[in-house]
Amino acid sequence: MLTKWLKETNIDEVNLVGGKNASLGEMIQHLSALGIKIPNGFVLTATAYDEYMKHNGCYEKINSIIQEIDIDNNEQLKVKGNQIRSYIQDGSLPDNMKHELLEKYKQLSEEYNDENVDVAVRSSGTAEDMPDASFAGQQDTYLNVRGEEELFQCVKLCFASLFNDRAISYRKLMKYDSHNVKLSICIQKMVRSDLSSAGVAFSLDVNSGCKDLIVINGAYGLGEMVVSGQIKPDEFLVFKPTLEQNYFSIIDKTLSPKTQKIVYSDDPKEKTKIVDVDKYNQNRFCLNDVKILQLSKWVMDIEKYYSQKYNKWCPMDIEWGIDGLTDELFILQARPETIHSRKTTTELVEYKMVQQQKKEIVVSGIAIGDAISTGKVHKMASIEDISNDFHEGDILVTEITDPDWEPIMKKASAIITNKGGRTCHAAIVARELGVTAIVGTVNGTELLEDGMELTVSCAEGDVGYVYKGLLEFKTMKTNIDDLPKIKTKLMMNVASPNEAFKFARIPNSGVGLAREEFIINNYIQAHPLALMNFHMIKDKSVQKKIKDLIYGYDTPIDYFVKKLSYGIARIAAAFYPNNVIVRFSDFKSNEYANLLGGRDFEPHEENPMIGWRGASRYYSESYKEAFGLECQAIKYVREVMGLKNIIVMIPFCRTVSECEKVLAVMKENGLERGINGLKVYLMCEIPSNVILAEQFCKLIDGYSIGSNDLTQLTLGLDRDSELVAGIYDERNEAVKSLLRQVIKVCHDNHTKIGICGQGPSDYPDFAEFLVREGIDTISLTPDSVIKNIKVIANIEKSLGAK
Numbered sequence: 001m002l003t004k005w006l007k008e009t010n011i012d013e014v015n016l017v018g019g020k021n022a023s024l025g026e027m028i029q030h031l032s033a034l035g036i037k038i039p040n041g042f043v044l045t046a047t048a049y050d051e052y053m054k055h056n057g058c059y060e061k062i063n064s065i066i067q068e069i070d071i072d073n074n075e076q077l078k079v080k081g082n083q084i085r086s087y088i089q090d091g092s093l094p095d096n097m098k099h100e101l102l103e104k105y106k107q108l109s110e111e112y113n114d115e116n117v118d119v120a121v122r123s124s125g126t127a128e129d130m131p132d133a134s135f136a137g138q139q140d141t142y143l144n145v146r147g148e149e150e151l152f153q154c155v156k157l158c159f160a161s162l163f164n165d166r167a168i169s170y171r172k173l174m175k176y177d178s179h180n181v182k183l184s185i186c187i188q189k190m191v192r193s194d195l196s197s198a199g200v201a202f203s204l205d206v207n208s209g210c211k212d213l214i215v216i217n218g219a220y221g222l223g224e225m226v227v228s229g230q231i232k233p234d235e236f237l238v239f240k241p242t243l244e245q246n247y248f249s250i251i252d253k254t255l256s257p258k259t260q261k262i263v264y265s266d267d268p269k270e271k272t273k274i275v276d277v278d279k280y281n282q283n284r285f286c287l288n289d290v291k292i293l294q295l296s297k298w299v300m301d302i303e304k305y306y307s308q309k310y311n312k313w314c315p316m317d318i319e320w321g322i323d324g325l326t327d328e329l330f331i332l333q334a335r336p337e338t339i340h341s342r343k344t345t346t347e348l349v350e351y352k353m354v355q356q357q358k359k360e361i362v363v364s365g366i367a368i369g370d371a372i373s374t375g376k377v378h379k380m381a382s383i384e385d386i387s388n389d390f391h392e393g394d395i396l397v398t399e400i401t402d403p404d405w406e407p408i409m410k411k412a413s414a415i416i417t418n419k420g421g422r423t424c425h426a427a428i429v430a431r432e433l434g435v436t437a438i439v440g441t442v443n444g445t446e447l448l449e450d451g452m453e454l455t456v457s458c459a460e461g462d463v464g465y466v467y468k469g470l471l472e473f474k475t476m477k478t479n480i481d482d483l484p485k486i487k488t489k490l491m492m493n494v495a496s497p498n499e500a501f502k503f504a505r506i507p508n509s510g511v512g513l514a515r516e517e518f519i520i521n522n523y524i525q526a527h528p529l530a531l532m533n534f535h536m537i538k539d540k541s542v543q544k545k546i547k548d549l550i551y552g553y554d555t556p557i558d559y560f561v562k563k564l565s566y567g568i569a570r571i572a573a574a575f576y577p578n579n580v581i582v583r584f585s586d587f588k589s590n591e592y593a594n595l596l597g598g599r600d601f602e603p604h605e606e607n608p609m610i611g612w613r614g615a616s617r618y619y620s621e622s623y624k625e626a627f628g629l630e631c632q633a634i635k636y637v638r639e640v641m642g643l644k645n646i647i648v649m650i651p652f653c654r655t656v657s658e659c660e661k662v663l664a665v666m667k668e669n670g671l672e673r674g675i676n677g678l679k680v681y682l683m684c685e686i687p688s689n690v691i692l693a694e695q696f697c698k699l700i701d702g703y704s705i706g707s708n709d710l711t712q713l714t715l716g717l718d719r720d721s722e723l724v725a726g727i728y729d730e731r732n733e734a735v736k737s738l739l740r741q742v743i744k745v746c747h748d749n750h751t752k753i754g755i756c757g758q759g760p761s762d763y764p765d766f767a768e769f770l771v772r773e774g775i776d777t778i779s780l781t782p783d784s785v786i787k788n789i790k791v792i793a794n795i796e797k798s799l800g801a802k
Contacts (some may be wrong), residue, residue, distance in 0.1 A: 002048040003100040006041050006186070011309065018041045018124030019185035023334050031305060036298050037330045040111060041119065041188030042104040046126050048097055049159055049183045062163065071169040073408055074390070081165040083648045090161040095150055101155070102148055105187065112189055116146045118264075119412020121154040122186040122333075123161055139167065139183065143222060144190060144264050144271040152189065158185050162758060166406040173410065181305060190695020191332065194263035194272075195324020197222065197286035198223030199233055199793035200423045201295060202337060203303040203316040206431070207422065207462070208501035211313065212573065213236040214296045217423045220277050221261025223319055223332070228402050229417070229424030232440040233257045234286050234641045238296040239573045239641070247642030250292055251569035252497075253562075257282050283551045287322075294329055295684060296321055302334050310336075317428075339431045346481045348505055351459040352783060354472035360464075361506075362448065365416070365441035367457075367464030368427045370502055372473045373436040375413035378453040395456065397448050401426040401479050409433060414456035416444045418464060437462035452728075461498035478786055480507060484793035488771055491581075491779040493756055497523070499566040499572035503782040510578030510645075511571060512704060516585040516630060519567035521595070524560055525549060528626035531556035536598045539588040546596055557629065558584030565641070572643040579647055580610075581681055581756070581779075584630055586651040609718065614652025619661040631669035639676060649681040649704060654688055657694045662701065673701070684753075685709035690742045697749040703742065704779070707757025711735050730759035731766050743773050752776050760784075764791045771795045 009017045009025035017025065020041045028038050053059050062084045064420060065207060071082050074174040109117040114307075122141030140161035142154040161167070162183045171181065172227040191198070201220030204211055215231040217226050225231045235254040243249035255700035258277050265273040279313040287295070299318055315337040321330050353359070378394040383404050390396070395411040398406075400419040407428070409415060410433050420426055430437035436456050438444075445713060448454070448466070455471040458464045490511030494500055497519060520528075526546050530537055535558055537543050543742040546556070553559035572580045588608035593599050605611040637643050648671065653659050659682065666680075673680045682689065682696055685706030693703070707730045712719040714735050719728050729735075746753035754777030760767040771792055782786055 002051065002097050002454055004043045004045060005103050006043060007041060007186070008036075012558075015126050015182075016047065016184070018046065018126050018182075019335060020124035021184050021186045021335055022124075023482075024186065024188075024223045026309075026437050027302065027305075027331065027334060031301060032236050032300075037328060039189040039332070040108065040193055040328055041186055042108065042184040043124075044097075044101065044155060044180035044187065049162075049185075052091060052156075052159060053088070054504050055094050056088070056093060058087050061087045063644065064166065065321075067167060069172070071407060072411075075153075075387055077165050077169060077407055081163060081168055083158040084163045084168075087155050088163065091156065091159075095157065098152065099149075101187075103149060105148065105151060107187065107306050108187070116268075117192045117219075118144050118146050119147050119151070120150065120188050120190050120332075121158060122188060123158040124184045124186055125162060125167075126182045126184065138754060139164065141224075142271070143224070144369060145187075145680050148489070150271075152257065155185055159183055161766070162463055164404065166404050167411075169407040173417070182762065184200055188332075190387065191321040191330045192323045193321035194261070195224050196322040196327070197221070198319070198321035198332075199226040201318045201319070201320055202315065203299050204337060204422060205237075205501050206337075206339075206427070207367065208505065210501045210504070210574070211315070212240045212241060212576065213501070214243075216287070216295060216299075216424060217421050218320075219256075219258045219261065220286050221263050221275075222272060224323055225260065225262050225274075226271075226421065226423070227319065227425060227440065229400050229420030229426045231235050231260060231419065231421075232442075233421045234258065235421065236285075236287065236292050237570070239569070239572075239576070239643070240296075240300060242573075242642030243296055243300065245642055246294070248640045249296070249642065250289060251550045251573050251643075252566040253285060254283060255283070256287060265281060270566055285552065287762045291322065291329055291480045298329075298331060302331070304332050306334075308335065313713060330799050340426070346375040346479055348478045348480055348786075350478075350783075351457075352474050352476065352478045353455075353459065354474060357471055359471065360468040361465050362452075362454065362468050363416070363444050363466045365438040365464050365466075366420070366431050367421055367432075367460070368415075368422065368437035368439060370459050372457045372459050372475075373414040374453070374455045374470045377448050377454060379448065379450050380408075396455055397444055399408070399445060399779065401429075405429075406433075409435060414438070414454075416448065416456065418442055418444050426592060429443075438466060441466075459700060461496050461502070463498065476786075478527060481790050483507060483786070484791050486789060487796055488775070488792050489754075489777040490785055490789065490792070491579075491754065491777050492575075492782050492785060493761075494571055494782070497570035500571045504574040506782055506785050508575065508578065508785065509777065511580040512777055514568065514571045514580055516564065516568070516583060517587050517591070519564055520585060520587075521591075523567050524563045524595075526556075526560070526596040527592060527598035527601055527627050528560055529601040529623070530595070531560050531600075532566060532625060532629075534780060535595075539597075540602075542597050547597070559605045560629050561632045561636065563629065565636045568633060568646065569637045569641055570639060572646050575645070576643065577645050580643075580645055581647045581649050582634065583649040583651050583683065584614075584618065585628070586614050609720070610713075615650050615654070615658045615662050616652070617663050619651075619658070624665060627665060628669045631666055631671045635670045638678070644677055645649055647679045647681055647702070649683060650700075651683040651706070652685060652709070653682055653696075654686055656692055656699070659699050676688060681752075683709075684742055686713055687738065690738045690745075694744040694749060697746060697751040700751070702752035703746050704753070705739065705742070705753070705757060707735070707739075707759040709757060710738065710757070711759075714738060729756065731763060731769070736769060739770070740773055743775055747774065754779060760788065764788070767791060768795045772799065 081521040131507040205213040216236040237252040318334040377396040415437040455467040489509035550559040593602040618627040679701040683703040756779040
């Protein structure tokens with residue numbers, strides 16, 4: 001049999017229909033009952049490919065050529081690959097194959113009430129999309145194909161694409177014998193996503209490998225723009241554990257300027273064309289929340305099914321599209337993800353820039369992975385520029401790469417592109433090859449010149465930075481299984497939401513401090529009162545900047561609440577179900593003034609360090625309304641997103657009366673201690689917090705020592721002044737005396753107490769002091785956790801010996 005309907009095949013027929021087609025058939029048979037929609041179609045089997053190749057004598061012509069190709073010789077690979085493809089494309093289809101193709105195409109057309117239904121002709125290799133290797137995107141797909149002549153031509157082109165340069169190179173690299181790899185083809189009803197949107201979805205975080213995330217990338221028009229990396233897509237993050245509990249689990253959205261899209265073309269020679277997206281839609285998300293959640297549930301169902309099928313965790317790489325004629329969501333392809341699923345989870349590899357060296361950012365973009373590399377720039381305008389003068393260790397800089405570039409990508413120390421997103425084929429290939437890559441820089445090819453020495457860093461979160469010069473960096477490897485077990489709970493101080501999922505791989509008991517001010521300063525950028533009172537901003541240029549920031553959000557207030565929610569949610573999700581202590585904003589007035597619009601709403605203070613900050617703002621009539629937005633964000637993350645592992649913390653609370661006032665304002669905004677499991681902690685950073693600890697303990701659930709402020713206020717010095725810097729020391733006996741006192745009071749009152757100051761990260765002997773005093777948790781900077789696990793293990797061992 002040369003053809004089969006998709007519904008007649010399944011995953012057990014990979015050798016006959018290829019991984020992609022077998023997966024489609026499997027889903028139609030077993031997942032349609034869950035409501036997952038897959039466009040109907042039929043398969044031209046690997047038997048048909050075999051018959052075509054024999055019918056045209058292709059095997060004899062190409063086998064000897066394959067053997068002599070040196071994949072490190074780019075020029076030879078290009079010439080020989082083109083010669084092989086010409087042999088295949090110039091062949092003729094056997095009559096029986098034509099007959100079966102036309103018979104099924106006619107039936108498919110009748111099913112959709114169309115004389116010649118438009119179809120996608122998709123290649124599916126028998127070694128493609130298997131759990132142990134990624135051949136994704138190496139063979140070709142043809143869209144908007146109509147009528148028998150176009151169908152026949154595209155079938156031959158698909159057959160030939162089994163010998164694309166990238167495919168030849170990859171198979172040799174992975175030691176797959178080309179003679180044993182065959183091709184099947186899917187002829188599938190087109191989804192009219194050219195009238196709506198399409199993209200890809202992964203059932204894990206493609207950067208950190210986190211199993212609990214779904215990453216969705218999408219843009220307007222046919223999905224090829226997203227898959228190939230021609231455009232920076234919108235991105236949506238959905239958290240699986242709370243989605244399973246039916247919460248609104250979209251924990252982040254990133255809007256991208258989707259300036260172009262691929263649509264059907266009226267020109268019979270060009271079946272698709274690229275057109276501009278109107279300005280209004282560029283600034284709107286390509287998926288609404290209903291579709292995001294629907295797609296996410298389907299992604300989870302597909303992953304669950306295949307994990308059971310393979311009897312192991314099987315993360316999935318999925319292509320989706322929305323039919324603009326019916327507004328229906330469809331799954332177009334589903335394949336096993338092959339990079340993170342093969343990684344060991346016990347080895348932790350950390351890359352870190354050496355501090356105290358000048359870092360000049362040349363360009364930035366989307367980080368692929370978390371490595372750091374150095375090298376010299378080698379710019380290429382197109383695939384045609386590939387030659388043998390690209391040296392091992394060069395940095396490839398270009399407009400865009402796709403899997404065609406694989407022969408050169410494997411030589412590069414790093415890859416920098418103007419276009420692309422985290423889930424495009426180029427990013428996938430870079431991850432698999434272990435090559436540091438930054439995509440979507442927009443103007444990298446303009447700013448970088450041949451021969452420039454650069455450092456490419458993906459070790460600083462979702463944003464990748466290209467630095468001038470060859471900078472020093474460290475690579476640290478830790479086998480988590482080799483770390484000693486300790487009783488003291490170690491938490492982390494996490495500032496950046498973008499780095500949360502990376503940090504969560506480090507052994508931890510949660511987050512002891514997540515600062516809202518970092519999110520406000522870096523992601524929101526505008527003063528909350530400026531957003532609430534936009535008309536009062538005096539500087540017109542500031543008004544314009546704020547207008548640009550909030551584009552795509554319903555109101556300025558919606559912008560503040562949603563952006564703050566997304567930042568908090570990323571951290572809470574990364575460490576779920578462990579506790580994440582989120583501290584309400586603790587900007588000083590001079591720091592608030594530096595936010596957009598801030599100068600119109602902030603007073604001048606001579607000493608803002610001990611001025612209008614922390615709790616004193618929250619109940620003040622001048623700021624109370626803005627604090628309400630912070631409460632709304634916390635309430636949204638906890639009750640709508642379902643991330644109830646969040647504990648809120650009040651900073652710089654001077655008196656018991658202040659604490660009572662803040663709790664009352666929180667209650668007015670829907671945050672009440674004890675309701676829906678909400679716990680409230682207090683920063684212990686003022687001597688009054690120690691002296692009145694017994695009274696404070698009656699109002700709160702926990703204390704977190706802020707040793708930085710407690711030290712400065714105990715010793716009466718300004719920690720920002722270099723003139724008295726030599727006196728500043730958390731290990732001063734006066735500070736330690738207060739810590740002994742407050743730890744005892746909290747334990748006597750059954751109140752949790754931890755520390756989130758810098759001291760334990762910097763001084764192992766200070767950490768030892770805290771352990772000896774019986775502190776419940778120590779929260780450290782992520783880079784100091786591993787070393788402190790070893791230090792604390794020795795401390796606990798010595799205490800046990802005594």
